[in-house]
Amino acid sequence: MNSLTLPSPAKLNLFLHIVGQREDGYHELQTLFQFLDYGDTLTFTPRTDGAIRLAEPIPGVADEDNLIIRAARKLSETVTRTLPGVTIHIQKKLPMGGGLGGGSSNAATTLLALNRLWGLDMNLAQLADVGLALGADVPVFVHGHASWAEGVGEKLTPADPPEDWFAVLKPDCDISTREIFSEQGLTRNTPRIKIAPAFEGDASRYRNDCEDVVRRLYPEVHQGLEWLAKFGPARLTGTGACIFGRFPTESKARNIWASRPSGINGFVAKGVNISPLHKKLTELN
Ligand SMILES: C[C@](O)(CO)[C@H](O)COP(=O)(O)OP(=O)(O)OC[C@H]1O[C@@H](n2ccc(N)nc2=O)[C@H](O)[C@@H]1O
Ligand SMILES: Nc1ncnc2c1ncn2[C@@H]1O[C@H](COP(=O)(O)OP(=O)(O)OP(=O)(O)O)[C@@H](O)[C@H]1O
Numbered sequence: 001m002n003s004l005t006l007p008s009p010a011k012l013n014l015f016l017h018i019v020g021q022r023e024d025g026y027h028e029l030q031t032l033f034q035f036l037d038y039g040d041t042l043t044f045t046p047r048t049d050g051a052i053r054l055a056e057p058i059p060g061v062a063d064e065d066n067l068i069i070r071a072a073r074k075l076s077e078t079v080t081r082t083l084p085g086v087t088i089h090i091q092k093k094l095p096m097g098g099g100l101g102g103g104s105s106n107a108a109t110t111l112l113a114l115n116r117l118w119g120l121d122m123n124l125a126q127l128a129d130v131g132l133a134l135g136a137d138v139p140v141f142v143h144g145h146a147s148w149a150e151g152v153g154e155k156l157t158p159a160d161p162p163e164d165w166f167a168v169l170k171p172d173c174d175i176s177t178r179e180i181f182s183e184q185g186l187t188r189n190t191p192r193i194k195i196a197p198a199f200e201g202d203a204s205r206y207r208n209d210c211e212d213v214v215r216r217l218y219p220e221v222h223q224g225l226e227w228l229a230k231f232g233p234a235r236l237t238g239t240g241a242c243i244f245g246r247f248p249t250e251s252k253a254r255n256i257w258a259s260r261p262s263g264i265n266g267f268v269a270k271g272v273n274i275s276p277l278h279k280k281l282t283e284l285n
Pocket of ligand 2: 058060065066068095096098099100101102103104177238239240
């Protein structure tokens with residue numbers, strides 16, 4: 001069988017409320033996920049010796065900790081028959097630890113790719129179950145539709161927010177999700193809101209509850225948000241460090257991005273409600 005090349009897109013949390021904390025310490029969220037038409041690309045090449053390998057490591061991530069390898073191993077453990085194995089090549093564009101869900105997206109792309117390559121015939125709900133054990137953001141990438149999410153992010157209701165353009169900026173700092181969720185001053189009691197399943201409202205009416213803590217600990221993020229907010233609604237995604245400004249047209253987003261303060265990386269991308277991964281898989285069928 002030939003190689004399979006698939007996208008592994010980024011997500012944004014258009015807003016993120018923390019509405020409580022479970023006994024195991026995990027935070028209960030209400031958030032709106034949308035995908036970006038921008039991300040990594042993974043290529044899967046079947047092997048004959050049953051091994052699961054990366055063509056090249058991601059610098060700073062041991063192969064056995066890489067969510068791609070962990071997803072492939074976990075999937076292979078769900079079946080009893082001998083599998084042919086795979087080599088996976090990664091073209092990484094998404095910054096790590098940026099709040100764009102890069103690792104979770106890589107895991108989801110791996111699950112869908114190997115389900116196809118290995119002929120496992122598992123449905124999306126089964127693959128999302130396998131993925132949830134790897135990270136709370138994996139299920140939305142497996143299902144592939146923009147979603148209103150509750151729980152730790154696994155209770156999903158498809159949503160259709162406007163497909164606007166985003167200028168995504170990566171302030172020059174790395175933020176650990178664990179650090180932010182451990183902060184004493186974090187807002188953990190935002191009242192639950194009720195949102196119609198087909199969410200089409202204005203997400204900028206709602207906030208990201210991590211933003212105050214992240215602004216305080218990382219002045220680079222604070223300054224970036226202050227700058228972006230001059231041009232339109234600006235938010236943190238996940239626990240950061242990436243921030244985004246939302247614009248109705250590509251040219252507006254590109255003009256603002258081009259005038260960003262020096263030393264800030266980032267990109268411009270369109271928000272999409274169907275994941276580029278699922279679009280590609282449909283084309284292949
Ligand atoms: C912030 C979001 O990106 C929003 O989409 C996600 O909730 C993050 O989910 P994730 O990447 O799967 O998070 P992980 O990297 O597994 O979590 C790291 C650590 O953050 C804390 N954590 C994470 C998610 C959550 N809902 N509550 C938490 O308290 C836990 O201490 C966990 O050990
Ligand atoms: N394939 C992978 N791609 C990126 N990071 C990975 C991968 N596998 C493991 N990791 C680890 O996961 C950590 C978080 O990376 P990721 O890019 O998913 O963060 P994030 O965008 O903040 O995600 P989230 O929004 O889900 O918190 C990295 O610092 C890295 O150590």
